[in-house]
Amino acid sequence: MSAWRCEGLVYRYPDAARPALDRVTLSVPEGACTAVLGPNGSGKSTLLRALLGTLAPAAGTVRFGGLTLAEWPRAALAREVGVVPQGEEAVFPMSVRELVGMGRYPHLGPWRREGEADRRAVREAMRRADVDGLADRPVGTLSGGERQRARVARALAQEPRALALDEPTAALDVAHEMAIFELLRDLGRAGTTVLLVTHNLNLAARYADRLVVLDEGRVAAEGTPSEVLTAELVQRVYRWPARIVPHPGPGPDTGAPQVVPLAGEMCGGIRAEDGHAA
Ligand code: ADP
Ligand code: MG
Numbered sequence: 001m002s003a004w005r006c007e008g009l010v011y012r013y014p015d016a017a018r019p020a021l022d023r024v025t026l027s028v029p030e031g032a033c034t035a036v037l038g039p040n041g042s043g044k045s046t047l048l049r050a051l052l053g054t055l056a057p058a059a060g061t062v063r064f065g066g067l068t069l070a071e072w073p074r075a076a077l078a079r080e081v082g083v084v085p086q087g088e089e090a091v092f093p094m095s096v097r098e099l100v101g102m103g104r105y106p107h108l109g110p111w112r113r114e115g116e117a118d119r120r121a122v123r124e125a126m127r128r129a130d131v132d133g134l135a136d137r138p139v140g141t142l143s144g145g146e147r148q149r150a151r152v153a154r155a156l157a158q159e160p161r162a163l164a165l166d167e168p169t170a171a172l173d174v175a176h177e178m179a180i181f182e183l184l185r186d187l188g189r190a191g192t193t194v195l196l197v198t199h200n201l202n203l204a205a206r207y208a209d210r211l212v213v214l215d216e217g218r219v220a221a222e223g224t225p226s227e228v229l230t231a232e233l234v235q236r237v238y239r240w241p242a243r244i245v246p247h248p249g250p251g252p253d254t255g256a257p258q259v260v261p262l263a264g265e266m267c268g269g270i271r272a273e274d275g276h277a278a
Helices: 042-052 074-082 096-107 116-128 144-157 174-189 199-206 231-238 266-272
Strands: 002-011 023-028 031-039 059-064 081-084 162-166 194-199 210-215 218-223 240-247 257-261
Touching: 002 042, 002 194, 023 059, 023 194, 023 210, 023 218, 031 042, 031 174, 042 059, 042 162, 042 194, 042 218, 059 218, 074 081, 074 096, 096 116, 096 144, 116 144, 144 162, 144 174, 162 174, 174 194, 174 199, 199 231, 199 257, 210 231, 218 231, 231 240
Parallel strands: 031 194, 031 210, 081 162, 162 194
Antiparallel strands: 002 023, 002 059, 210 218, 240 257
């Protein structure tokens, strides 16, 4: 069963030379982690916004849980789908605890008073995103990576059925990036639908169940990591030569395809070659 399903999505920004989304058709399975990859400007953020209904496509349809976005009552959809948008939002003078607490808004009653279940969800989300030690810090004083983790915690606090995250690990050190990927994989296994935009091809190959690669607003490839991540795909979409090697392990993801980009000198020769994995 698909969480999201979109068909023939077209979107063009005003005055843009080419559409940001050009007949995109894809399914995002329920209760699994799907990673959206692609070069800068390939349409990843635009696709996420179209799936969330924050921009209206010129053509095509988006369904979530079987209903078109137009059929979803706004408040219900806001409870079901948690979002970590790309980049900065305006930082209001609030603490990390207050920011994470905003994730509970769609669940609060008309008096907007938090109950014990809300407080528990906020505590648990702060623990899972490793920001419980930052609870009283003003958000404006956090490092880029700390703020990113606080934004992930806010989405977790919502306890959504589906999570859409746009480059949530962009400013994170290796340990915090790994922790977020493991957390997203665990959420997927526990039944949450995870849709993740990332530039980390290698962690996507290890932790996501499915990969979707966008190129100039079109779906260039879609499938399991080993189906999608080939040297030919990396060359064609990113225009850079690479070898694909199996993750040496140890660990449950031993053997996952890993992209090793080659030195620039190799661009001339390798491009004409077959580009097979070593
Ligand atoms: P990605 O997230 O993959 O980097 P985006 O979805 O942000 O790509 O952008 C896709 C294309 O649309 C790019 O060519 C980008 O320059 C263009 N674009 C994005 N946002 C706007 C905007 N607000 N106005 C005009 N063009 C935009
Ligand atoms: Mg983007």
